Amino acid sequence: MRFSAMVQKEFLQFIRDRRTLIIAFGLPMIFLLSFASASVDDIQNLPIAVVNEDMDGSLSRDVIAELEKSQLLTTSIYYNSVHDARQAVINGEVWGAIIIPSGFSEGIQMSRIAPLVFYLDNSKLLMRLVQPEFYAITSKLSQQFSIQFQTANVLPGVHVEAVAIPVFGTLSTTASSAPLAVALVLQQTGIILTAVSITREKEQGTFEHLVVTPVTILEILFSKFVTYFILSSIIATIMYGAMSIGYSLDLFGSLISVSVLTMLYIVVSIGMGLIIAVTSANQLQALQVGSFLLLPAMIFSGMLIPIEGMKTYARIIAYLNPVYLYSTGMTKILQSRLSIFNMNDIVIQMLLIIVVTFGLSVKTFSKTIK
Amino acid sequence: MTALAVDTIELTKTFGELTAVNHLNLQINKGEIFGLLGPNGAGKTTAIRMLCGILAPTSGEANVLGINVNRDPESIRQIIGYMSQGFILYKDLTVHQNLDFFAKLYSVPKSTRDSRIIEMLDLVDLQDFSKMLAGNLSGGMRQRLALAVALVHEPELLILDEPTAGIDPPLRRTFWKFFKQLKNDDITLLVTTHYMDESENCDRVGIISHGKLATVGSPSEIKRSIYGGSVIEVEVLGNPRIDEAEIEHIDVISKILKIEDTDNGFKKVYFIVSDISLSYPVINSFFSGKGLEIRSIREVHVSMEDAFIKFTEGQ
Numbered sequence: 001m002r003f004s005a006m007v008q009k010e011f012l013q014f015i016r017d018r019r020t021l022i023i024a025f026g027l028p029m030i031f032l033l034s035f036a037s038a039s040v041d042d043i044q045n046l047p048i049a050v051v052n053e054d055m056d057g058s059l060s061r062d063v064i065a066e067l068e069k070s071q072l073l074t075t076s077i078y079y080n081s082v083h084d085a086r087q088a089v090i091n092g093e094v095w096g097a098i099i100i101p102s103g104f105s106e107g108i109q110m111s112r113i114a115p116l117v118f119y120l121d122n123s124k125l126l127m128r129l130v131q132p133e134f135y136a137i138t139s140k141l142s143q144q145f146s147i148q149f150q151t152a153n154v155l156p157g158v159h160v161e162a163v164a165i166p167v168f169g170t171l172s173t174t175a176s177s178a179p180l181a182v183a184l185v186l187q188q189t190g191i192i193l194t195a196v197s198i199t200r201e202k203e204q205g206t207f208e209h210l211v212v213t214p215v216t217i218l219e220i221l222f223s224k225f226v227t228y229f230i231l232s233s234i235i236a237t238i239m240y241g242a243m244s245i246g247y248s249l250d251l252f253g254s255l256i257s258v259s260v261l262t263m264l265y266i267v268v269s270i271g272m273g274l275i276i277a278v279t280s281a282n283q284l285q286a287l288q289v290g291s292f293l294l295l296p297a298m299i300f301s302g303m304l305i306p307i308e309g310m311k312t313y314a315r316i317i318a319y320l321n322p323v324y325l326y327s328t329g330m331t332k333i334l335q336s337r338l339s340i341f342n343m344n345d346i347v348i349q350m351l352l353i354i355v356v357t358f359g360l361s362v363k364t365f366s367k368t369i370k
Numbered sequence: 371m372t373a374l375a376v377d378t379i380e381l382t383k384t385f386g387e388l389t390a391v392n393h394l395n396l397q398i399n400k401g402e403i404f405g406l407l408g409p410n411g412a413g414k415t416t417a418i419r420m421l422c423g424i425l426a427p428t429s430g431e432a433n434v435l436g437i438n439v440n441r442d443p444e445s446i447r448q449i450i451g452y453m454s455q456g457f458i459l460y461k462d463l464t465v466h467q468n469l470d471f472f473a474k475l476y477s478v479p480k481s482t483r484d485s486r487i488i489e490m491l492d493l494v495d496l497q498d499f500s501k502m503l504a505g506n507l508s509g510g511m512r513q514r515l516a517l518a519v520a521l522v523h524e525p526e527l528l529i530l531d532e533p534t535a536g537i538d539p540p541l542r543r544t545f546w547k548f549f550k551q552l553k554n555d556d557i558t559l560l561v562t563t564h565y566m567d568e569s570e571n572c573d574r575v576g577i578i579s580h581g582k583l584a585t586v587g588s589p590s591e592i593k594r595s596i597y598g599g600s601v602i603e604v605e606v607l608g609n610p611r612i613d614e615a616e617i618e619h620i621d622v623i624s625k626i627l628k629i630e631d632t633d634n635g636f637k638k639v640y641f642i643v644s645d646i647s648l649s650y651p652v653i654n655s656f657f658s659g660k661g662l663e664i665r666s667i668r669e670v671h672v673s674m675e676d677a678f679i680k681f682t683e684g685q
């Protein structure tokens with residue numbers, strides 16, 4: 001009797017609190033949606049550049065025919081020079097470049113061994129699919145040529161040697177995991193510090209006292225912004241400092257790009273904190289919403305599940321996800337040594353998020369008081 | 371310059387279906403202590419928040435010290451001091467840091483800031499606690515700090531929302547001592563309370579009920595207005611049969627409120643009179659003329675509580 005009364009009361013309280021409801025059922029929904037949307041089976045026709053330096057050879061056509069059988073890759077772009085193809089990989093126009101070296105056919109026919117070269121950008125998550133596909137193609141070609149040239153059993157089989165060359169060199173694990181780690185930490189601290197400091201004022205009533213003083217809403221918000229911008233910057237410096245000393249992450253080549261992108265990202269995180277602050281009634285809610293964001297931020301970061309394999313709506317979420325923007329931008333900076341000034345799309349998207357979050361929170365904030 | 375510190379015209383605030391403040395016309399003179407008295411939910415806080423310019427009225431207007439609050443809320447910030455309901459200072463700042471922070475928000479110049487803070491600490495008797503975290507203060511000390519903070523920029527109008535709620539009676543008395551001191555410094559005070567006895571300390575009181583002003587006046591005016599005069603209780607021996615006609619021609623007596631039997635065979639007659647001192651000889655001769663012996667005669671004290679109940683019930 002007493003027990004069932006307690007249970008009943010718990011349920012009633014749970015149902016009454018709309019925000020708790022959203023969090024309780026929203027979280028599993030996001031989980032399901034994101035995993036459903038993230039099936040990589042659907043990935044098809046990733047463009048691959050081909051450079052055929054073995055035009056005269058009889059076997060290069062067999063190679064291209066085999067490439068064209070691939071579901072995953074499509075060999076739509078042909079280049080005349082290795083340099084151009086490699087550049088296309090660096091620029092992200094293609095997922096890789098396959099070079100059929102001159103003398104390939106001759107090598108197979110005469111020495112039963114010849115290399116196929118594959119230029120790839122292994123900072124891309126999807127390379128986990130593309131690289132094995134390349135190896136599968138070379139081993140199929142080896143088999144095919146072995147049968148074709150197996151005149152006598154004594155001869156050894158044909159070997160098409162797969163040579164994979166990362167265009168940005170070999171990756172350090174720090175460089176590939178740092179962006180996501182820093183992105184998540186900065187987003188959480190930025191959001192939570194900002195949101196809690198504002199909701200605390202609302203909850204404890206100090207806010208009411210602030211607004212009767214001559215201080216303006218903009219001054220209140222800007223003072224919070226400056227404080228938490230400085231704090232987040234210190235946190236970011238400590239994290240990257242530790243990684244550069246302890247794990248020899250090379251930052252110095254791109255210090256400006258790293259700093260600019262990170263500062264931009266901190267502003268984005270604070271902007272999100274502001275939005276959460278103005279829509280939450282108290283600190284607890286702000287904290288709940290803040291931690292609620294962590295999961296989708298990771299799933300749609302592009303660092304764990306390739307965005308390319310996601311359904312359109314999920315891709316849109318990813319492009320709106322600051323963690324995705326920062327991680328991909330930082331990956332490009334740390335691994336591909338690209339400059340922030342060549343990443344207009346990421347910068348513009350972050351600026352848009354900043355304008356929207358700051359604009360909305362200032363507007364909503366003024367309304368709650370008046 | 372207007373002589374009114376507060377002047378509202380048909381000030382109204384609705385929250386959805388609920389009308390929290392209902393066409394309120396409130397006038398507060400400069401230099402007085404005005405008590406806004408009303409039960410919980412009467413609309414005191416809502417009215418005050420509109421006066422402070424932190425809540426927009428649904429309709430009507432509020433003028434504070436000659437400034438239209440709706441049109442120019444920024445101009446009143448510097449001249450009003452506000453102490454809101456409940457503790458609203460920074461618990462994680464010390465007493466001194468709280469005062470210093472608000473003094474800076476009000477641009478109290480550096481040259482006078484420290485002396486002003488010391489002055490305020492002296493006023494509310496918190497000199498020895500200036501390094502203590504506000505969160506560690508007792509309830510009464512917190513309220514004193516809140517008062518000091520509300521005063522740090524030398525406002526002309528001090529608006530206090532239930533400043534004495536939840537503190538013990540001796541400290542409540544101390545608070546009213548502070549308020550009278552402030553009044554002597556030419557500060558106008560608007561104080562809300564639901565303690566009836568406190569309202570006796572006000573120059574004028576407004577009783578608010580369901581967002582409307584039920585009555586306004588000095589405490590004695592309000593108390594008299596309940597019965598339309600003072601109440602005199604006369605205890606007599608015997609059976610005083612009194613005709614309304616008998617007293618009609620006696621000027622000082624307005625009417626007979628009621629006649630009660632006492633346990634020991636006496637009768638108690640309650641008269642409503644327009645002037646107490648004039649009424650005593652008149653009542654004496656009235657009863658001796660009837661051959662009735664008066665055992666006692668006294669004024670019945672009408673409390674603000676009676677007034678409060680009369681003006682807030684059945685609305």
Ligand SMILES: Nc1ncnc2c1ncn2[C@@H]1O[C@H](COP(=O)(O)OP(=O)(O)O)[C@@H](O)[C@H]1O
Nearest residue numbers: 385388390408409410411412413414415416417
């Ligand atoms: N922000 C609000 N939203 C909805 N109703 C409110 C709000 N503020 C006050 N009220 C309602 O308005 C009425 C008056 O409240 P209030 O001014 O706080 O009364 P008082 O201060 O006299 O106790 C109450 O019924 C209260 O519930």
Ligand SMILES: [Mg+2]
Nearest residue numbers: 414415416455
């Ligand atoms: Mg109130």
